[in-house]
Amino acid sequence: MKQSDTKRIKIMTGNEACAEAAIIAGMRFFAGYPITPSSEIAEILSKRLPEVGGVFIQMEDEIASMGALIGASLAGLKSMTATSGPGFSLMQENIGYASMAEVPVVVVNVQRGGPSTGLPTLPSQADVMQARWGTHGDHPVIAVSPATVQDAYEWTIKAFNFSEKYRVPAIILLDEIVAHLNEKVIVPDKNEIEIVNRFLTTDPPEKFIPYKPTESDIPPIAHYGTGYRFNVTGLSHDETGFPTNDPKKIDALYRRINRKIERYKNEIIAYKTEFIDDADICLVCYGSSARSAKRAMREARTMGIKVGLFQIFVLWPFPYQALSELSNHIKEFIVPEMNLGQIAHEVDCATRKESIKVNRVDGSPITPGEILEQIKNVSL
């Protein structure tokens, strides 16, 4: 790093990084409801957004927060909310609306123990499946999983970019550990940050078709109040945006909105591997558990055990292909996660092997020692 770059070194929490990065990404509308362990994001943004001329509003509940996000996004503002398990449950209704009506929105879910009120102040990674399948019906979503405060900063910006580019809800799955951890962040130089904005229609209002089939499968958007008078609905709709019961049109809609993710998955999927080429054992990890996994790998390597790491940054869409290829030379997959094996199930699907699960659901982080123990067990 250059001398001049030292100014860009900050110490912040994951929640702070997320809030600051959102503003950098262009977020100018936040609606939320207080809930531990996410509340700092709302608190920070209640101060920061007015400073940049943005809107902060504390709504009456999480259902309302999601609704307000969609309204604001349709008027042209990049919008975000932040919550935790119980609030994330309430948001599912309108997350489905955003998927269906293709409204870009970003939802931060700082995971805590659940179900129900669960463990308000303690970490968990048990909402990963809810992030994928929480709302009803086949629907597209993107979910990212930062493991460090630096990740939280960078993946918040990327989540906005995904949401804008593909017109889908993007979910940032923080967990209580990353959210409350104070850590070094090197704030990227503004010129180095890629910011993606939604693709606006170039058609004149009289020719604008809100869900016009395009080669890209992503229809260009228009904003309310800019001379384009169109209809948006959560009902199955045709390309004009009006409700339809025509089976052909319904089929085309559902297939297209889901195809957006399938088609562009290679641009979205993100993971990192370490020491994987000669590895016999692979730790598949994400979020704060990846921190312990990395330490366990290093310790195992010093013992001469050939362990590699597969750290997932984008959980949905899931990197099935990459894991499937790894299964050719990896003998054992170990999946540490703070739930009872939600991502392990996907890993097993991809690798066609039964992974070894290291799980904790007691509100405590998984320690490197616990993972190392499993590594030693299988390497015997």
Place this chain on the structure above:
Amino acid sequence: MFPYKQYLRLDKFPHIWCTGCGCGIIMKAMLRAIDRAKIQKDDVAIVSGIGCSSRTPGYMDFNTLHTHHGRAITFATGLKLAKPKLKVIVVTGDGDATAIGGNHFIHAARRNLDLTVLLYNNHIYGMTGGQVSPTTPFGKKASTAPYGSAEPDFDISNLAVAAGASFVARSTCYHATQLDKLIEKALQKKGFSLIEVLSPCPTYYGRPNRLGNAVDMLKFYKENSIPVETARKLSEQERKGKITIGVIHDIERPEFCEEYQKLVDRVCEKKKPISNLLN
């Protein structure tokens, strides 16, 4: 003849409403009011929830947003705050606004956000087949109250007044000429305004309760409505069974968008209107 056609999406007709439904009467009153208030079509957003009433915006040539059951006001809140220059009208029903959306309704009124809420009160869930609603009068029948409702009903207008609305009025589908004037007033009011419109549902409310056909139901409104001024002179006993119509409440209160803009202006050195952020 009022030029309704210039405000309608004619290719979306025929509409889905039953014969004798009041929704069309209210929609036409809304169009006359918008026309008289001289608001351009591009500057009006109509946001609705789920139910018979909420299908109205689909037929109207404005910026239209058909949302989830009960959530219209939440979407409208985001839309209005993001683009304060838009005149945002919320079209909702008794179940939509006061059962599933009750929380949003009272909080938008409390904030005094500049929304015009047009609430069609037909005392029943029409779209789903006539189930009991929060405004089904005590003793009246519904598909989920076959022995008559055992619950008291909401007085929606009073609820809005208590929650902090700036402007509250009530009318009926019989009083169509009064209705458009009330809507016009509400559109011109800065702040949260509610117009509660009693609307006949001969199919699902009239039939099980033997209230006659649509004309009989409109006649009932005619014969049982009293102006606010008259109602105020009557005792509670004398007002029983009467529908109070007219402007119930009209006060000046700080409006939320304006208050928020003031806050932003205080915080920012440079004044930047909220709506211009992306321009």
